[in-house]
Amino acid sequence: MNKDLTISQWCELCHGIAKEKGFWEKDRNIGEALMLVVTEVAEAMEGHRHQDHDNFREELADTFIRLFDLCGGLGIDIESEIAKKVEKNKARPYKHGKIC
Ligand SMILES: [Mg+2]
DSSP: OOTTOOHHHHHHHHHHHHHHTTTTSSOOOHHHHHHHHHHHHHHHHHHHHTTOHHHHHHHHHHHHHHHHHHHHHHTOOHHHHHHHHHHHHHTSOGGGGOOO
C-alpha cells in the first residue's frame, strides 16, 4: 500500500499507471478527461443513493485517481495549487459574503 505518498506522488503514480495502461498514447482530450471525473462523482452519488457505502468510497477514490492522473499528465503541481486556493478561501468572508 502507498498510504504515505504526498499528493504530488499520487499524481505521478496514477499518471504512470494510466500511461502504462495505454490511456495517454495520443494527446488527451482534456474536456473528455474532465467529464470522466464527473462520471466518477455521479457513480459516487449512485453509491450514496443506494446506501452502498463501499461503492461510495470506491467511486470517490476513482474521482481522485482520475484527477491525479490528469494533473500528472498535464504537469500541474496540484499540491501548490491547493495550498494557494486554501489560503485564498481562508481570506474570504463568512459564507463568501452571500446572504442566504
Ligand atoms: Mg468508477
